Amino acid sequence: MTFDKQIKRRDLLKASAMLGIAGAAGSTAPSLLMAEPAKPKEIIIRAWGGPWVEALKAGVSDPFTAKTGIRVRHDLTEDNEIQPKVWAAVAQKRTPPIHINWDTTTNATKSALRGVCEDLSDLPNLKGTTDLAKPVGVDGYPIVNTYGYVYVLAYRPSAFPSGPPESYHDLLDPKFKGRLAFYNDGIGFHFPAQVAGGGKLDGIPSNMQPCWDFVSKIKAQEPLLGEDPDFVAWFQNGEIDAACTISTNALGAKRNGVDIAWTIPKEGAKFDTDGLWIPRGHSEGDLYWSKEYINQALSKESQQIWLDGLGLPGVIPGLQPPTGLAGDPSYPTKPADFDRLIRISGKIQVENESEWFSKFKAIMQG
Amino acid sequence: MRRNLSSYPLMWRLMDMLEAIFKKIWPKGGGFWSPYLMLSPAILLVGLLVLGLGYIGDASLRTLDTSTFLFSEEWSLTNYERALIEPFIRSVIWRSILGATIVTMITLLLAFPYTYVMVRTRSAFLRKFLLITLFLPFFIGQVVRAYGWLIILGKQGIVNDILGLVGIEPLRMLFNYPSVLFGLVQYMFPFAVLMLAPALTAIPEEIEAAAESLGASWVETMLHVIFPMAKSGMIGAGLVVLTLSLTDFAMPAILGGGTQDFVANAIYDQFFRTSDQGFGSSLAVLLIVIGSFLVWVVFVLVGAGTLAMGAKDK
Numbered sequence: 001m002t003f004d005k006q007i008k009r010r011d012l013l014k015a016s017a018m019l020g021i022a023g024a025a026g027s028t029a030p031s032l033l034m035a036e037p038a039k040p041k042e043i044i045i046r047a048w049g050g051p052w053v054e055a056l057k058a059g060v061s062d063p064f065t066a067k068t069g070i071r072v073r074h075d076l077t078e079d080n081e082i083q084p085k086v087w088a089a090v091a092q093k094r095t096p097p098i099h100i101n102w103d104t105t106t107n108a109t110k111s112a113l114r115g116v117c118e119d120l121s122d123l124p125n126l127k128g129t130t131d132l133a134k135p136v137g138v139d140g141y142p143i144v145n146t147y148g149y150v151y152v153l154a155y156r157p158s159a160f161p162s163g164p165p166e167s168y169h170d171l172l173d174p175k176f177k178g179r180l181a182f183y184n185d186g187i188g189f190h191f192p193a194q195v196a197g198g199g200k201l202d203g204i205p206s207n208m209q210p211c212w213d214f215v216s217k218i219k220a221q222e223p224l225l226g227e228d229p230d231f232v233a234w235f236q237n238g239e240i241d242a243a244c245t246i247s248t249n250a251l252g253a254k255r256n257g258v259d260i261a262w263t264i265p266k267e268g269a270k271f272d273t274d275g276l277w278i279p280r281g282h283s284e285g286d287l288y289w290s291k292e293y294i295n296q297a298l299s300k301e302s303q304q305i306w307l308d309g310l311g312l313p314g315v316i317p318g319l320q321p322p323t324g325l326a327g328d329p330s331y332p333t334k335p336a337d338f339d340r341l342i343r344i345s346g347k348i349q350v351e352n353e354s355e356w357f358s359k360f361k362a363i364m365q366g
Numbered sequence: 367m368r369r370n371l372s373s374y375p376l377m378w379r380l381m382d383m384l385e386a387i388f389k390k391i392w393p394k395g396g397g398f399w400s401p402y403l404m405l406s407p408a409i410l411l412v413g414l415l416v417l418g419l420g421y422i423g424d425a426s427l428r429t430l431d432t433s434t435f436l437f438s439e440e441w442s443l444t445n446y447e448r449a450l451i452e453p454f455i456r457s458v459i460w461r462s463i464l465g466a467t468i469v470t471m472i473t474l475l476l477a478f479p480y481t482y483v484m485v486r487t488r489s490a491f492l493r494k495f496l497l498i499t500l501f502l503p504f505f506i507g508q509v510v511r512a513y514g515w516l517i518i519l520g521k522q523g524i525v526n527d528i529l530g531l532v533g534i535e536p537l538r539m540l541f542n543y544p545s546v547l548f549g550l551v552q553y554m555f556p557f558a559v560l561m562l563a564p565a566l567t568a569i570p571e572e573i574e575a576a577a578e579s580l581g582a583s584w585v586e587t588m589l590h591v592i593f594p595m596a597k598s599g600m601i602g603a604g605l606v607v608l609t610l611s612l613t614d615f616a617m618p619a620i621l622g623g624g625t626q627d628f629v630a631n632a633i634y635d636q637f638f639r640t641s642d643q644g645f646g647s648s649l650a651v652l653l654i655v656i657g658s659f660l661v662w663v664v665f666v667l668v669g670a671g672t673l674a675m676g677a678k679d680k
Contacts, residue, residue: 078638354636
């Protein structure tokens, strides 16, 4: 009996101890699991190449890897080309080919309207962002805008000896025939052209005729039409005197020694944003760490390094402008800086851009 | 009567080998079906193409709702109506057809004398030189070649540098319709020569000698003997150049500088720039229809040329 009692007492002690451990584990383990799921070996971020990806790597990807140990792979497929692949993967309930898309907000808005974006409204660092981080024209945060950019009028100072061009009308001077450049679908130019043509921004999208009238005048100047790398090459080769382009391209050319400056003409300049979003269909763990990456991108330290490389204003208050860009019109920070910048809802843009692109091409290729 | 193994064509020997392998795997044999089984990989490949075409045809009948970026469940002809009504698309279609026709004519005009000299010359050096000149561009991709022309013909390019030496201001030779056609002719030229060469090689030299002995001048021999006999090769080369030019993407995109889109460029824009795969698919179907129609017209008017693969003309 004594033996039995001993056994029983020992069993009881063991059982109590096990219960205690299990209870303690039960109270802490689930919360840990909820907070930090298993880490993937890598996450894949779609990015633009050249100085764009270098800036992202230095500002966000490398600090993220240092902090989490997760390798970051940059997929340089063009944003337009990855989009149908991501859409098809989500529609077929396959794992999307990328974890995060670094995308123009306009393109990302299409994905948001289609319902393929994860909700990002629970990111802790969102609390410290400015209104710029919130996409316009969609509910919640299917996309988080990470910076803004301006489609400036870049010019060769030697071609404008009396000072920067004040208006897009200055480009109609016959001496600039064949020496201007625009994006081949007119993106960045539609809205200033609407003003230059005597129209109002309220007329977008219902009455864009003034825009097309002014585009027709510009067409008579036989401009070159291209994409970002073309503009840099054309400025470098002395083929053009002025171009409507994203300020980062002009800054990149200037940093490479090209004699180039930029301005915002009196008609204004299109202001837009880029953002990050996560396609639906990833495992819970991958989704968690992808969100962590975007959260990292919204930290002040990451924004400062990343956007120094791009020369663009971020979404965290108190960032220091890169050398030479303080007070620059392409680096708006104060409300007054936005007076001549034109920002149109992403939803209006995506609903009408197909028609705008066709109209611009019809005029330019007519 | 079998003389020796090498007297059989290579293809027959290959088929015999395949049959032997098939018998090893399946000793009872497929009987009546065995030749058809050998066709199955090719049929499978063509089937995949047909499947893709079916998918494109289905997508072309669905319209995009830009408030949700989803496609309609129902079929409609809206995309086709739009393609035929929109002035920009109409101008792109006409530009492509006109461009393909001009490129075909110029390429054949240039390729004929080149091929003739290549197959008739008695100089081994000249023949080798012409062959190397012909094949070298094949090793350079179309996009790289187009960028090469940017370097050669650009405002800061080699040609303008040379013109500058004699005091001529830099000219803009790129980003216009002629530069796209020029790039296409240069790209299509080797294809045309390769299609023409067998046709010209098959014309015996004795026929030319006979024509001349009967009093025909060299020009008359060319016009009345060689051209008619080379017709099948000309048609084959023309069809290849026509269809490839009609569907080309890189030359209009790179040498056109965004101002000379062909249909393929418009399709790319719809698929990847505006995300309207339905409209892009309708343009793809139209391109197939236009290309097939042009080929059919050529078949009806002048026959299938070497593409008839030895079938006798009616």
